Amino acid sequence: IHGLESGKVKAMWVMGENPSLSDPDIKHVDASLKNAEFLVVQDIFLSETAQLAHVVLPAASYAEKDGTFTNTERRVQRVRKAIEPLPGCKPDWEIICLVAQKMGAKGFDFASAEEIMAEVNRVTPSYGGITYARLEELGSLLWPCPNAEHAGTLFLHKDKFARGLGLFHAIDHQPPNEEPDADYPFILTTGRIMFQYHTGTVTRRIAKLEREAPACKVEINPADAARLGLNGSKKVRVTSRRGELMAEAKVTDRVDPGVIFIPFHFVEAAANILTNPALDPIAKIPEYKVCAVKVEAA
Secondary structure, eight states: OHHHHHTSOOEEEEESOOHHHHSSSHHHHHHHHHTOSEEEEEESSOOTTGGGOSEEEEBOOGGGOOEEEEOTTOEEEEEOOOSOOOTTOBOHHHHHHHHHHHTTOSSOOOOSHHHHHHHHHHHOGGGTTOOHHHHHHHSEEESOOOSTTOOOOSSTTSSOBTTBSOOOOOOOOOOOSOOOOSSSOEEEEEEOOTTOOTTOTTGGGOHHHHHHSOSOEEEEOHHHHHHHTOOTTOEEEEEOSSOEEEEEEEEOTTSOTTEEEEESOOGGGOGGGTOEEEEOTTTOOEETTOEEEEEEEO
């Protein structure tokens, strides 16, 4: 994103992501994306990011393609096509291969997801024994699974770590990049709610989920709500050094005094218009969980 802003990066291809709603300081994100000479977005819906693209590549949904899925447990399972893709849509792997072939690249002549998995078996030792045939027989396997005789690894590091014993480090506390002050006295933390997912590209198109959680709510502690003169249905304006939004206040003791919580699923009250793009010095993760804001009755 910073490369697009500076002009060092000329083009970007975004697959299945929506940084116009999910990245911090989205005013800066959108300005940077608009600065791209060529922006391609590959997705199943016309997301906020896709609306900025020069070219949109329509991808097939999970129900329209074959393949495998590896979850965070390391469990690999088959994905089976239930319906044919809508006209003009193709699986992600096929789109990539077609573009690569047009550009003259070699090694992209796969005919199926199974052929790609066979290459993964050959070049990735931890997946060496995870074949379509074994997944059909066993239902799932957990990597590392180095060969066809291996049963998979149920518990990673069960007896010891790769280096032996665990290594603990004592570190000094580093405060966040931005802390509350007289102008912005609240801490904003952002996250998810049960009935929506990520930027809502899929879930906000599902009527049942929209009925459960149709709009953004700013969670605020009762003591703060009383001090600001709020009630359970009154709207608030939340402002940071980067932007502002308006949403309904939800008074709850789930949050501590001095803290507010806003979910980031809702484009009409986009939490990431407020968040700070400062990065953790080691992990390079943005500070989504803490920035300074002020809250006012709207």
